[in-house]
Amino acid sequence: MKACYHCKTEWKSDSKPSRTESCENCDRDVHCCLNCQFYDESSYNECHETQAERVLDKEKGNFCDYFNFRQSIPQTPKKPSKKAFDDLFN
Template sequence: MAVWTFSCWSCRQETEMEDKVMRDNECPHCRLDMRSCKNCQYYDPGAHNDCRETIAEYVPEKERANFCGMWTAFQGERDPGEDINAAKAKLEALFKKK
């Protein structure tokens, strides 16, 4: 089986994978669920149900493992704009009292 690289949405660390991602797999670096909406190539905040796949069922918890039949591991470079800590820092700076 071919080896491929999995990149976690949360910690951005890469993990070499030999098999497909199962529902109970966790990122070895941050221990978050690997098979979550935020690690799917169809995840798109702002799209209907935050998903570009139109036939996917609604998944309320985007950071938790799910049974979505359309789930496909995200491949490619992560947008640095997705960084949660950077977004929080910008919001804090915006609303900071002087």
């Protein structure tokens, strides 16, 4: 599922978002580093794509040709820690 990095609203279009498109729910830019599969805070320039130009503001729309919408995995509720611990011994 493709979703907005900020509000987790699903991106339903099959096409790549343009630089000016925004989330229908929170109005944040969609074609931005934080929505890209190559974004990684621990990488050089915070991007796994070595050929990409440096983008300073990761939340703003950009012209990166390597943008590829990341696939978000829906979060499942986690068991409370104490219950998970107790389940180990019962």
